[in-house]
Each structure stands twice: as C-alpha cells, then as structure tokens.
Amino acid sequence: MSKLLLHTLYGVITKSNEGIELGTAENVYIKSNALQKMGPSTLDNEKRSFTKNILEVGLARLINSHNVDFSG
DSSP states (O other), X not given: OOEEEEEOSSXXXXXXXXXXXXXXXXXXXXXOSOOOOOOOSSOOOOOXXXXXXXXXXXXXXXXXXXXXXXXX
C-alpha cells in the first residue's frame, strides 16, 4: 500500500489507497461524492458516576417543578 503524507502550515494531508485523510483546525471545503466525518483519535472522556441520591433528587425536582422548559 503506497501512502503520501504532506505536512502543511494548516494541517496534515494523507493520501493512500483508502482515500484522503485531512487533519486541520481550520474550516474545510470539500467537493466529493462520499464524505465521512470522524472524531479525534483520542478522547479525554471521564465517565461521570452519579449516585442514586443525586439522580433521585434531580428527578424529584423535575417532577415537582411547575416551570419545566426544554427549549434549551
């Protein structure tokens, strides 16, 4: 499998038999008939653990609240 790697001032472009991979922090404009958006290779994601009491209190507040607004 041949692979071409190009480091630029704005990011990295990798071309291989699988297609083109572009890594950048800037906006990207693409003309293509197939596009797949992928996230970062690593994700700093600590799972939050909620105790039963925190969930019960939150649900009780939601159920008893007269001013529920889901508009975001």
